[in-house]
Structure formats: C-alpha cells, structure tokens
Amino acid sequence: MMPQLPPFECEVVRVHDGDGPLWCRSGEKVRVAGIQAPDFEDAAPCRRPAARRTAYTCNDVAARRSQQIVSRLTLGRRLICQPTGRSYSRIVARCTLPDGRSLSCAAIAAGAAVRWDRYWREYGMGECR
Template sequence: MTADLPPAIICQVVKVHDGDGPIHCANGAKIRVAGVQAPDFASAEPCRKRRRGYVCDDRKALASKRVAERLTLGKRLVCQPVDRSYQRVVARCALPNGNSLSCSLLARGAATKWQTYWTRYRMGGCA
C-alpha cells in the first residue's frame, strides 16, 4: 500500500457499475473491488465477430452486476484501500455483516479470483 492512499473509507453505496466496480459511494468515492474480476459490459464472453464488428453477450455482466447490487446497494461498507486504478480506489471491502465483499462475490459466482491481485493485496482465504 502506498503512502498516498487514504485511511478506511465508509461507503454508503448509491450505484454499482458492474460486478467488480466501480461502486459509487454517497461521498463521491469510486471503489474497485480488490482481488476479483467480473465480466464487463460490451466485452463479456462470448463475443462473436460479425460483419459490423463484434457482438457480445452481456448476460453474464448483467447477472454479476445484479449480484453486486443485491449485496451492496443502499448499504454501508467499510473499505480499506490497497491501491489505485485509474480514478478509483482499489479496496478490500467489508459488508455490513462483516463478510468480505470479494469473497461474497466469489461464493455467488459473480466474479472470479484474479490471482495476481489476490496475492498482491494479501486477500487471504474466504470462509
């Protein structure tokens, strides 16, 4: 963790972009969920080449987003920053019940473990 990262962020979730973020907080923070990767819109597999470009199946991305919304929307998360990515804070977030958001997304099949970052951010095990 670099010195310019803020302390823990209390995030009242007002919007979820997709399964791994950014999660938009009422205080303006944008958080990318640490250690996991979820399908992205417009690039979700399977994409098929067509005459006018690629056609992607966004159903997996939408399903992942809906899981993330059910877990977080309108709730208060406590997020510990571990890095920055673009204009977002990458953070390990705890749900109101104390469970890891990353582990909860994995358990529900909404994301996969991104091993490189899981190790780098010392995510630990999931219960």
C-alpha cells in the same frame, strides 16, 4: 501500491458491474480488490482489440447478472473499505459488508466474479470463509 490509508465508509449508491466501480454517496468510486467480473461489451478493455482477458470475455448477459448480484449485496448498504491502490480514477479497496463478510469473497461465492490471483496476492486478500 499506495501508502497505507485509513479505512473509509462507503454507502453504495450505484454499481457498474461485479468488480466495480461502486459509487459511494460521498463521491468515491471503488474498484473491488482481488476479483474479476464480466465486463459489458462497451467497456474500455472490451473496445481494445489486443486486450488480454484473464477470466472472462466481454458479455453483456454475464455482466448484467454479475452487476445484479453485487447490487443485491451492496446497494444502500454501508461498507467499510480499506484502500489498497488505485486503478484509473478509482480507489482499489478491500471492502467489508455490514455482516462482516469480505465483499470480494461474497461476490466469488455468489458467482458474480472469480478470484484474480495476481491481485489477490498483491492486495493481501487472505482466505475466504
């Protein structure tokens, strides 16, 4: 876990899939904390034969649906994101939508992702309302 960093604003300009990365206008790439969404079949974990999948397999149809849901929630909007760690070249963050909802909880509620218990606890995600 990274040292406590201040929250930052992310105006979302691109969404890869339901758990990120989300590209911010300022250049940051954000991995949404505590959730797992379907991966596109050409994603790096899908290319690794021994990849351990926890909730989803690689499925382009499900990944596209998840991407569309999260895009509707975030594209063009300003999120407030609290960094919790790093994953590859991305900042892992708990992000809040402009209406005050947790992006992680909103993605779960909309069917774009599932809670990834190990990281949910590690990142102190709390309860969804």
